[in-house]
Structure formats: structure tokens, C-alpha cells
Amino acid sequence: MNVQEQIIALREELNLHNYNYYVLDTPTISDFEFDQKLKELEKLELAHPEYFDSNSPTQRVGGAITKNFDTVVHRYRMYSLENSYSKEDLLDWEQRIQKNLGDVPVEFTCELKYDGASISITYEDGELIKAVTRGDGVQGDDVTNNIRTIRSVPIKLKGDYPKSFDIRGEIVLPFAGFEKMNQELIEIGETPYSNPRNTASGSLKLQDSAEVAKRPLDCLLYYVVGSDLGFATQYEGLEKAREWGFKVPIVSKLAKNIDEVLEFIAYWDEHRHELPYETDGVVIKINSLHYQEELGYTSKFPRWAIAYKFKAEQAETILNTISYQVGRTGAITPVANLEPVQLAGTIVKRASLHNADQIAKLDIREGDSVYVEKGGEIIPKIVGVNLEARPADSQRTVYIKECPECQTKLVRNEGEAQHYCPNVYGCPPQIAGRIQHFISRKAMDIDGLGEETVVLLYKNELVENYADLYELKKEQLLGLERMGEKSADNLIKGIELSKQVPFERVLYALGIRFVGETVAKKLAAHYKNIDALSQAPLMEMIMVDEIGERIAQSVIDFFSNEKNKEIIERLKSYGLQFVIEEKESTVVSDILKGKTIVVSGVFTKMSRDEIKQAIEDHGGKNGSSISSKTDYVVAGDKMGPSKLEKANKLGITILNEEEFLSMIQ
Ligand SMILES: NC(=O)c1ccc[n+]([C@@H]2O[C@H](COP(=O)([O-])OP(=O)(O)OC[C@H]3O[C@@H](n4cnc5c(N)ncnc54)[C@H](O)[C@@H]3O)[C@@H](O)[C@H]2O)c1
Numbered sequence: 001m002n003v004q005e006q007i008i009a010l011r012e013e014l015n016l017h018n019y020n021y022y023v024l025d026t027p028t029i030s031d032f033e034f035d036q037k038l039k040e041l042e043k044l045e046l047a048h049p050e051y052f053d054s055n056s057p058t059q060r061v062g063g064a065i066t067k068n069f070d071t072v073v074h075r076y077r078m079y080s081l082e083n084s085y086s087k088e089d090l091l092d093w094e095q096r097i098q099k100n101l102g103d104v105p106v107e108f109t110c111e112l113k114y115d116g117a118s119i120s121i122t123y124e125d126g127e128l129i130k131a132v133t134r135g136d137g138v139q140g141d142d143v144t145n146n147i148r149t150i151r152s153v154p155i156k157l158k159g160d161y162p163k164s165f166d167i168r169g170e171i172v173l174p175f176a177g178f179e180k181m182n183q184e185l186i187e188i189g190e191t192p193y194s195n196p197r198n199t200a201s202g203s204l205k206l207q208d209s210a211e212v213a214k215r216p217l218d219c220l221l222y223y224v225v226g227s228d229l230g231f232a233t234q235y236e237g238l239e240k241a242r243e244w245g246f247k248v249p250i251v252s253k254l255a256k257n258i259d260e261v262l263e264f265i266a267y268w269d270e271h272r273h274e275l276p277y278e279t280d281g282v283v284i285k286i287n288s289l290h291y292q293e294e295l296g297y298t299s300k301f302p303r304w305a306i307a308y309k310f311k312a313e314q315a316e317t318i319l320n321t322i323s324y325q326v327g328r329t330g331a332i333t334p335v336a337n338l339e340p341v342q343l344a345g346t347i348v349k350r351a352s353l354h355n356a357d358q359i360a361k362l363d364i365r366e367g368d369s370v371y372v373e374k375g376g377e378i379i380p381k382i383v384g385v386n387l388e389a390r391p392a393d394s395q396r397t398v399y400i401k402e403c404p405e406c407q408t409k410l411v412r413n414e415g416e417a418q419h420y421c422p423n424v425y426g427c428p429p430q431i432a433g434r435i436q437h438f439i440s441r442k443a444m445d446i447d448g449l450g451e452e453t454v455v456l457l458y459k460n461e462l463v464e465n466y467a468d469l470y471e472l473k474k475e476q477l478l479g480l481e482r483m484g485e486k487s488a489d490n491l492i493k494g495i496e497l498s499k500q501v502p503f504e505r506v507l508y509a510l511g512i513r514f515v516g517e518t519v520a521k522k523l524a525a526h527y528k529n530i531d532a533l534s535q536a537p538l539m540e541m542i543m544v545d546e547i548g549e550r551i552a553q554s555v556i557d558f559f560s561n562e563k564n565k566e567i568i569e570r571l572k573s574y575g576l577q578f579v580i581e582e583k584e585s586t587v588v589s590d591i592l593k594g595k596t597i598v599v600s601g602v603f604t605k606m607s608r609d610e611i612k613q614a615i616e617d618h619g620g621k622n623g624s625s626i627s628s629k630t631d632y633v634v635a636g637d638k639m640g641p642s643k644l645e646k647a648n649k650l651g652i653t654i655l656n657e658e659e660f661l662s663m664i665q
């Protein structure tokens with residue numbers, strides 16, 4: 001390859017990675033590798049200016065706009081930031097600034113660099129007008145409805161704000177919320193999200209803002225743009241924005257000189273792990289807005305700001321063995337057992353290897369010296385292999401073909417990364433895992449019975465499925481390890497009490513793949529009893545609010561299995577709740593008495609089902625389609641144009657969500 005071809009190849013490759021990262025939110029290489037390649041391209045372009053191209057990834061902000069949202073041109077362009085990785089880089093930058101501005105004292109604002117998705121929000125007369133993603137920097141996606149659902153974003157401002165301005169910030173997913181979301185995914189047998197940044201960014205692009213509202217997103221603001229803002233420095237801008245009601249982190253500092261900047265960096269490099277969200281560096285900005293204007297921008301960055309990136313916390317250690325875990329749903333997870341090593345304040349002994357593809361991609365082998373990194377994940381991950389330290393007799397990893405617990409041949413469904421053990425009823429960790437899920441807190445919440453006891457019961461052949469729990473006798477328990485009279489009584493009592501647990505939780509407890517807590521609630525509310533649900537055809541089930549084809553198919557598969565049918569019949573005979581108890585009348589008012597109302601579209605404050613419930617609670621009737629008998633249509637986002645036309649033709653009053661809510665208030 002000659003230099004020109006090399007440059008073109010790198011540009012193409014980086015464009016593809018940008019697309020994977022910014023549009024699909026599923027990068028296929030690490031940020032470190034990406035930055036290396038970008039640097040390589042920068043170097044080549046610098047040495048060969050004859051191949052300059054204003055469309056090169058070195059010249060443009062990485063993102064892109066999608067077709068799913070309206071495109072909005074930014075009033076003020078959105079830039080990326082120049083990166084620096086060392087003290088020397090920073091001192092160089094300072095020198096360039098001083099050369100540019102002349103011999104004047106320069107102050108800096110130091111802020112943390114939050115790792116999420118950038119956003120620009122426009123306010124007019126103190127009201128939120130529009131929220132737009134960075135996109136390619138010139139134009140982005142209009143995600144206003146999604147941003148409105150984030151509680152820390154003010155819809156109305158307070159205090160003494162400018163008439164019109166844009167404010168820039170980062171949409172982040174705090175660690176706690178991220179872990180909670182992943183916990184829920186793991187519970188329903190789904191693959192967890194890989195890190196908070198991509199999850200936050202992906203959340204903004206969801207079509208259903210009600211879905212966004214459920215995610216614990218946060219918005220941290222750091223920059224006000226506009227004219228006549230009423231302040232002269234970046235630091236004052238942060239203070240003002242805070243007064244107007246924005247969430248501006250208090251962790252920022254006005255530095256009188258570059259030494260104070262370095263102190264700030266040193267402090268946060270050490271303490272960043274105490275923060276509730278991910279940060280990947282410090283952003284240093286020239287404090288005076290006047291100087292900022294004088295310095296201006298390159299095609300990609302402001303010259304008046306620079307990011308200092310923390311080194312990812314990495315450690316090198318030996319991978320002793322690879323073992324394989326079998327989950328409740330039969331999913332196989334390969335795990336690296338490491339020579340214990342200190343990393344970001346904890347000792348790491350194990351790391352997830354995710355799946356067969358991941359192992360093959362990095363060519364990870366037993367005996368290798370590997371690099372371990374800690375991101376937002378609970379479990380650290382392996383990001384690479386030190387090939388120079390690879391032992392001469394090293395063998396390529398051959399992924400297991402049989403289940404390590406029951407020796408059944410593994411399967412891998414098309415389009416899925418995970419291998420599965422299909423021996424659902426004979427594979428010990430799957431059997432115990434299902435019972436453990438059944439008794440868990442959000443499911444049957446059985447007092448006196450824990451995960452370890454389940455394993456004990458299973459090993460002693462007292463239970464093989466969750467129906468067997470209801471036939472346990474005290475005498476059988478007394479012979480078990482650490483099982484006294486009192487614990488045995490408690491266990492039997494806890495099992496007895498679980499017969500009162502309402503249907504929706506029983507349905508969740510059954511452990512049907514993809515049926516988490518929320519889905520179980522929706523299905524229970526819609527079908528009211530298990531017989532109706534178990535006979536429901538696919539086409540009908542997918543009409544239920546929030547139920548898609550994948551979930552519906554999984555429910556149907558579950559109920560068509562003979563073994564499951566038998567277990568459910570037994571559970572019924574023990575007296576578990578398989579019918580929704582008709583709610584006592586929840587009638588709140590009769591404001592809507594005699595009115596037939598049709599609900600259509602997607603809502604932000606309530607789900608469609610909640611609105612339907614509210615209609616009944618206030619004495620109204622839910623209509624299934626728009627006709628001359630319809631009194632009102634409650635219309636959310638994305639209501640079909642033909643429905644709208646029909647309602648208009650019939651002269652039916654159309655209410656938006658707010659109007660409906662104020663009607664029943
Ligand atoms: N792995 C991949 O395939 C892949 C592909 C593309 C990009 N990337 C990664 O993405 C990064 C580049 O993304 P980028 O262009 O968004 O740049 P960046 O994340 O390095 O920095 C610029 C952004 O920082 C944000 N920011 C956070 N706190 C800020 C503050 N206090 N003040 C100002 N800005 C603040 C802003 O959103 C701004 O746009 C690199 O780290 C790169 O490795 C990875």
C-alpha cells in the first residue's frame with residue numbers, strides 16, 4: 001500500500017468505527033485503539049498535506065444524524081475537544097495560547113469531563129424549546145421529547161436568565177442506575193449493556209419517550225452560548241446556569257495558572273472513582289469569554305479549551321484458566337480466572353469474557369498475560385493480550401461444545417452471541433436457578449428460604465422444580481445441614497404464605513424468558529388469568545401495550561411445553577394466585593361519566609394503559625376505535641395520520657396528554 005492508499009483505508013475504517021460508535025452505539029474496538037488509529041491518520045495527513053480532505057475523520061466531529069428524528073441545524077456549531085494525555089501536552093497548549101494572546105495573565109476553568117452523549121438545549125423566555133444531539137456538529141437529531149423526560153432538565157427556568165440561549169451538556173447514566181438496569185436484564189435472561197456511555201447515548205435515540213422516562217438518566221450542563229448573556233467568564237456562566245435551575249456539577253475550579261490546573265487534575269485522577277458517574281478526564285477552558293472569542297476555533301475544536309484524558313485504569317496479569325458458567329436460562333458465560341491483581345482500588349481475580357466471539361477476536365488463551373480494565377461495569381474486562389509475553393507452547397482457546405454441568409451439546413441461535421445449554425429440565429444450575437428466581441424478593445419473596453438452601457434441597461433430591469416446594473414436609477427438612485426446628489418451621493410458613501402473592505408476581509416468578517417484572521404486570525393486567533394468557537394467539541398478544549413479537553413467542557413456547565403445563569396445574573392445585581383479583585372499584589370521580597374515549601399514540605407522563613385506567617377511574621368508557629360514538633380522543637405522539645383525519649372529520653375533540661390530565665384533576 002502506498003501512502004495515499006493507506007490514508008484512504010484509514011479514513012474508511014475510522015468512518016465505519018464512528019458510525020458504529022455514534023449511530024449504533026455498539027463500538028467494535030476500544031476507545032484506546034480508535035484513538036491510536038486516529039493519531040496515525042493525523043500523522044500521515046500532516047506529513048502529506050497534498051492528500052488533505054475536509055471530510056477526513058480528523059477534520060470532522062465524529063457523529064452523524066439519523067433518519068429517525070427531525071434534523072435541526074445548530075444555531076451555534078457544536079465542536080469536539082482536542083485531547084491531551086500528558087503534562088507536556090498541556091504546557092504546549094498553554095504556550096500556544098500565550099503566544100496567541102500576548103503577554104497577559106490568563107485564568108482557566110477546570111471541569112470534569114463527563115462521559116455520556118452531548119446535547120444542546122435551546123431556551124426562549126425561560127422555557128425549554130428544543131433539545132438536539134451533537135450529530136455532525138453542524139446539525140443533529142431533534143430529541144426534545146426524550147430530553148423532557150429527564151427530571152434534572154428544567155422545563156421552566158427561574159431567576160434572571162437571558163431571553164434566548166443554548167446550553168450544552170452531557171446526558172449521562174449514573175453507575176447506580178446503570179447497574180440497576182443491568183440487574184433487571186440479567187433477571188430476565190438478557191445480555192447486560194456494556195457501559196453507561198453507550199447506554200445513555202442509545203437511550204436518547206429511542207422512539208418511545210415513555211421508555212426513555214423509565215431510564216435513570218441525568219443531564220450535567222457545562223456551557224452557555226448566545227449573545228448578551230450577562231456574564232464575562234466561563235466560571236460565572238456555570239454559576240449563573242446553576243441559579244437558573246440547571247444541574248451544573250459543583251466540582252469545578254477557577255485556576256489562576258497552569259500549576260493550579262495540574263493540581264486539579266492530580267486530585268481528580270485519584271478521586272474520580274468516588275463520583276456517581278463516569279468521567280474520562282478534565283476539561284480546561286480559558287476563563288475569559290473575550291479571550292475565547294479572540295482564540296476562535298479550528299475545524300474541529302475550540303482553541304480555547306482542551307481535554308486532559310485520564311489513563312484508563314489498566315493492570316496486566318496472568319490468565320490462569322477459563323471456566324464456563326451456566327445461568328438460569330442456560331446461557332453460557334466464559335469467565336477468566338486471573339492471578340489476583342490490584343486495580344482501581346480493588347483486587348481483581350475474575351473477569352468476564354462475554355462470549356465465544358469475544359475470545360476469538362482478542363485471541364485470548366490460558367497462560368496469556370492480559371490487560372484488565374475497569375469501566376462502568378461491575379465485573380472488569382479484558383481489553384487485550386500482551387503477545388510478547390505469550391508462552392511458546394500456548395494453545396489457541398477452543399470454546400466448549402458441551403455444557404460443563406450436564407454434558408449436553410450446546411446450541412447457538414442465529415443472530416445471538418451466547419451459547420445455550422438446551423437441557424432445560426436436566427441441567428443442575430438451570431434447575432436450581434429457576435427455583436432461586438421463583439423465591440426471589442420481587443417474585444414470590446419466600447421468607448426463610450435462600451439461594452443456598454435451594455441448592456441444598458435440590459442436592460438432597462427434595463425439590464426438582466418450584467412446584468415441589470409446596471410439598472415439602474417439616475420432617476424432610478430436619479435432617480438437612482444447618483436446619484434446626486425453627487428454620488424448618490419458618491421455611492414451611494414462608495412457602496404457605498406465598499400462596500397469597502398476587503398473579504402478576506406469580507407470572508414473573510415462573511421465569512419465562514423476556515418476561516420481567518413490567519412485562520408480567522402488563523400481561524396480567526390484560527389477560528386477568530393464566531388460562532386466557534396461556535391460550536392467547538401471537539397476533540393478539542402483540543397488540544398488548546409494550547408486548548413485542550419476541551416476548552409473545554417466548555410466552556407461547558413456555559405454555560406449549562408439556563412439563564410447564566404439568567407444573568402449572570400442580571401450582572394451581574396448591575392454591576397459588578392465577579387470577580387477578582378484581583380491583584375494588586377505584587372510581588375517583590364521575591367527571592367522564594357517559595363519555596367514550598379513544599386513546600392513541602405514545603405518551604410521556606403515563607403509559608397508555610395508565611391513561612385507560614384513569615378513564616375508567618373517572619367514570620368514562622374506553623373505546624377501541626374512533627367512530628361517531630367517540631366523545632374524545634386522547635392523542636399522544638405518533639398517532640397515525642389516518643386516525644387524526646378521521647377524528648377531525650367527525651368533529652371529535654382531540655386532547656393531548658396535558659389537557660387530559662388537567663381535565664381529570
Ligand atoms: N471505539 C470506537 O469505535 C470509537 C469510535 C468513535 C469515537 N470513539 C471515542 O469517542 C471519543 C471521541 O468522542 P468526542 O468527539 O465526543 O470527543 P470527546 O468525548 O473526547 O470530547 C468532547 C466531548 O466531551 C464532552 N464533555 C464532557 N464534559 C465536558 C465539559 N465539562 N466541557 C466541555 N465538553 C465536555 C462534550 O460532549 C464534548 O463534545 C474518543 O474517546 C474516542 O476514542 C470511539
Ligand SMILES: [Zn+2]
Nearest residue numbers: 403406421427
Ligand atoms: Zn447443561
